[in-house]
Amino acid sequence: MSENPDLTNERASGTFETNAMAAVIYGSEKFAQRRREITEAISKIPEFQDSHPLVFMSREEKISEACRKLAVLSNYWNSLIDTSDEEEALHLYREVLGLEGHPLALHETMFIPSLIAQASDEQQEKWLGRAQRREIIGCYAQTEMGHGTNLRALETTATFDISTREFILNSPTITSLKWWPGALGKSANWSIVIANLIIKEHNYGPHPFMVQLRDEKSHEPLPGITVGDIGPKMAFNGADNGFLGFKNYRIPRENMLMRHSKVTSDGSYIKPPHAKIGYSSMVKVRSRMAMDQGLFLASALVIAVRYSAVRRQGYLEDKSREVKVLDYQTQQHRLFPSIARAYAFIFCGFETIRLYDQLLIDVQNGNTSGMADLHALTSGLKSVVTYQTGEGIEQARMACGGHGYSMASYISEIYGVAIGGCTYEGENMVMLLQLARYLVKSIEMIQNGKSRELGPMVAYLAENESEIDLNLGPNEYLKVFEYAARNQTWRATEKFQKLRNSGMSNEEAWNQASVELTRASRLHTRLYIMSTFINHVGSIVDQKVKGVLIDLLNVHVTYEVMDIGIYVQGLLSSNQMDLIRNQLYVSLETIRPNAVSLVDSFQISDMQLRSVLGRRDGNVYENLFKWAKSSPLNKTDVLPSVTQYLKPMMEKSKL
Ligand SMILES: CCC/C=C/C(=O)SCCNC(=O)CCNC(=O)[C@H](O)C(C)(C)COP(=O)([O-])OP(=O)([O-])OC[C@H]1O[C@@H](n2cnc3c(N)ncnc32)[C@H](O)[C@@H]1OP(=O)([O-])[O-]
Numbered sequence: 001m002s003e004n005p006d007l008t009n010e011r012a013s014g015t016f017e018t019n020a021m022a023a024v025i026y027g028s029e030k031f032a033q034r035r036r037e038i039t040e041a042i043s044k045i046p047e048f049q050d051s052h053p054l055v056f057m058s059r060e061e062k063i064s065e066a067c068r069k070l071a072v073l074s075n076y077w078n079s080l081i082d083t084s085d086e087e088e089a090l091h092l093y094r095e096v097l098g099l100e101g102h103p104l105a106l107h108e109t110m111f112i113p114s115l116i117a118q119a120s121d122e123q124q125e126k127w128l129g130r131a132q133r134r135e136i137i138g139c140y141a142q143t144e145m146g147h148g149t150n151l152r153a154l155e156t157t158a159t160f161d162i163s164t165r166e167f168i169l170n171s172p173t174i175t176s177l178k179w180w181p182g183a184l185g186k187s188a189n190w191s192i193v194i195a196n197l198i199i200k201e202h203n204y205g206p207h208p209f210m211v212q213l214r215d216e217k218s219h220e221p222l223p224g225i226t227v228g229d230i231g232p233k234m235a236f237n238g239a240d241n242g243f244l245g246f247k248n249y250r251i252p253r254e255n256m257l258m259r260h261s262k263v264t265s266d267g268s269y270i271k272p273p274h275a276k277i278g279y280s281s282m283v284k285v286r287s288r289m290a291m292d293q294g295l296f297l298a299s300a301l302v303i304a305v306r307y308s309a310v311r312r313q314g315y316l317e318d319k320s321r322e323v324k325v326l327d328y329q330t331q332q333h334r335l336f337p338s339i340a341r342a343y344a345f346i347f348c349g350f351e352t353i354r355l356y357d358q359l360l361i362d363v364q365n366g367n368t369s370g371m372a373d374l375h376a377l378t379s380g381l382k383s384v385v386t387y388q389t390g391e392g393i394e395q396a397r398m399a400c401g402g403h404g405y406s407m408a409s410y411i412s413e414i415y416g417v418a419i420g421g422c423t424y425e426g427e428n429m430v431m432l433l434q435l436a437r438y439l440v441k442s443i444e445m446i447q448n449g450k451s452r453e454l455g456p457m458v459a460y461l462a463e464n465e466s467e468i469d470l471n472l473g474p475n476e477y478l479k480v481f482e483y484a485a486r487n488q489t490w491r492a493t494e495k496f497q498k499l500r501n502s503g504m505s506n507e508e509a510w511n512q513a514s515v516e517l518t519r520a521s522r523l524h525t526r527l528y529i530m531s532t533f534i535n536h537v538g539s540i541v542d543q544k545v546k547g548v549l550i551d552l553l554n555v556h557v558t559y560e561v562m563d564i565g566i567y568v569q570g571l572l573s574s575n576q577m578d579l580i581r582n583q584l585y586v587s588l589e590t591i592r593p594n595a596v597s598l599v600d601s602f603q604i605s606d607m608q609l610r611s612v613l614g615r616r617d618g619n620v621y622e623n624l625f626k627w628a629k630s631s632p633l634n635k636t637d638v639l640p641s642v643t644q645y646l647k648p649m650m651e652k653s654k655l
C-alpha cells in the first residue's frame, strides 16, 4: 500500500536531509549508517518478526517470545554487528527485542559492565569471556525487599570463613531477600550479588560477589538458593524480575570482585582507592539513561507527530476540508517542546557516556578524582530526564486522542517502561538530593573564599547577575537559567544553614530544607541540559541541519524559561516574559514544516515502534481495523463467558 499523501507532503516540506540529521542524533554518519544497515538486515530475517502482536500476549508468552528471538539472534550475532561495539549491540537488541525487557537485558547493561569495572584481571580472564560469549547469563542483585535506596542498610551477608577460605552467603530475614533484579527470576544462572562483607565479625559494608545461582546443565537452583519471579509489573513484563535468598551458601574467596577492594586468604581487608567505587555499576547505567530515555521519548513522539499529521479533525479557515490536528497551536505546544527535549537528552547522553568511559580508564589507572563530579551530574540528569520523559510521553499519548489510549498506539507501553527509570538506578528524589549535597558543598566553597577551586559545571554559582538582552539568542536564555539555578541554590543552602545554625541536627535541617534543595538540583540540571544542547548545535557543520536545530533550540529555550517563570520573577520584567511567550509561539510555527522530518530522523523502525498509529506509511485506519480484528477476543463471535454467564442471566431475567 502506498504512503498516506498527508505524510508524503509533510516529508516534502522538510528543509533538510533526515540521514544528515540522523548522523547528528547518533553521533556520526558511520554509526547512523550502521543502524540503518542493521535494521535492513533484520527486516529480511522472518524469525525476528513478532509471532503475533506483543500486546495480545500473556507474560509467559512474552518471555518465551523474547527467548525464541534471543536464540535466533545467537545464530546471527557476529554477522549482523561488530560485537565489540556497545551501541550497535544495543540497537540490535532494541530492534529485535523491543523495550518490554528480555532475559539478557541486565546481562549486557549491568552484569558485564560490573565485571569490566570491578573484577580483577584474573577474574575477568575466568568470567568475562564466558559472559560475552553468552555461555552464562548474569544479572545484578542489589536491591532487597526492605531496602533499595539506603544501601548501607542492606541485610544480605557474606561472612568470610578463614578455615575454608570461603564466603558464606545468608539472607537473615524476609526483608533481606533480593527483590527486583531483572532476569533473576527465571533466566540468569549467575549474578553479581551485593552483600555486606563480614570478616571476624566486622562489617565492611556492601561489596560485589560473583555468585552461581543455577546449575549450568539442569538450570535448577543450587542447594542453599531460593529464587523466583516477583510477578507482573506496570510494564517490562517481558522481563523476569526476581527474588533471591541464601541459606549458608558457600562461594570461594576468589568470587568477591577484587579489582578495588580485596580480602586476602588470611582474612585481611584491603581498602579500595575510593569509598564508593563499588557503586560504579550504577553510575554506568545512570550515565546511559539520558540517551535511553531520550530514545523512549523520541519513540512516543514519532508516533504522536506522524499520527497528528494524518489525523484530521475540525476546521480552521478552510471549511471544505478538516484540518490536520498538527496544525493546532495547542497540539504543537504539546509536542514540539518535547521533540526539543528528546534531542537535548540524546546530546546529553553522548556527553555522559563519554565521561563514564573516560572515568573508567582513569579509575583503572588509580585516578578517582572525577567520581564525585560524574556522580553528581548523572544523579541529577537521570532524575530530570526520566521525569520529563514521562511527562512528554503522557502528553504524546493524550495528543493521539482516543486511539492514543488503545494499546494499538503502544504509547502506554513506552510510558510504563520509561517511568520505571524514575525509580530504578536510584529513586529520583533521592538522587536529586545527592546532587544537592554537591551543590551545597560548592556554595560552602564560595563562602570560604575558594571560588577558584569550583569545577566548570558550578562556576556560575559564584558569578553576579548581568543584564539580559533576550534578542541576543539562546546564550541569553542560558543566563536566565543560570540566574534561576544560582538563586535557588543559594536560597536552599542558606535555608539549610540557618536551620542548622539554629541548633537543629544536620540531618533534620537537611530534611527541612530538602524540597528547596531538590528544586535547586532540578534547575541546575536543566541548565546543564540547555547548555549541552546549545554547545552541541554550535558544533554542527551541515548548515541545513544546523538551521533546523537552531529553530528547535529556540523552541527549547523559550519553553524552558516560560516553564520556570516563578524562579525568574526578580530578573525578567512582565514585558520580557511576554516577549519570550511570543517568541515561543513564533518558534512553534517555524518548526511546524519540519516536524515530521525531525521525528523521522530518529530512524526508529516500524518493527521497533510496534505502533499502528506511528506507522511510517501513515496508513493508520485500515491497519487499526486489522489490528482490532486480530484481538484474541474476536476469534469467535460468541464467547464461552457469554454462553456460560450472560445468556443464562438474560434468560433468567425474561422469566
Ligand atoms: C533496566 C533497569 C535496571 C535497573 C537496575 C537497578 O536499579 S540496580 C539498583 C540501583 N540502586 C540504586 O541506584 C540505589 C540508590 N542508592 C545509592 O546509590 C546510595 O545508597 C546513595 C547514593 C543514595 C547513598 O549512599 P551512601 O549512604 O553510601 O552515601 P551518602 O549519601 O552518605 O554519601 C556519602 C558520599 O558518597 C558520595 N557518593 C555516593 N554515591 C557515589 C558514587 N556513585 N560515586 C561517587 N560518590 C558517591 C556522596 O556524594 C557523598 O559525598 P560527600 O557529600 O560526602 O562528599
Ligand SMILES: Cc1cc2nc3c(=O)[nH]c(=O)nc-3n(C[C@H](O)[C@H](O)[C@H](O)COP(=O)(O)OP(=O)(O)OC[C@H]3O[C@@H](n4cnc5c(N)ncnc54)[C@H](O)[C@@H]3O)c2cc1C
Pocket: 106, 140, 141, 142, 143, 146, 147, 148, 149, 150, 179, 180, 181, 182, 236, 241, 420, 423, 424, 425, 426, 427, 428, 429, 430, 433
Ligand atoms: C523496573 C525496575 C527494575 C529494577 N531492576 C533492578 C535490578 O536489576 N537490580 C537491582 O538490584 N534493583 C533493581 N530495581 C530496584 C530499584 O533499584 C529500587 O527500587 C530503587 O533503587 C528504589 O529503591 P526503593 O525501592 O527502596 O525505594 P524507597 O527508597 O523505598 O522509596 C520510597 C520513597 O521514599 C523516599 N525516600 C527514600 N529514602 C529517602 C531519603 N533518604 N530522602 C528522601 N526521600 C527518601 C523516595 O523518594 C520514595 O518517594 C529495579 C526497580 C524497578 C522498578
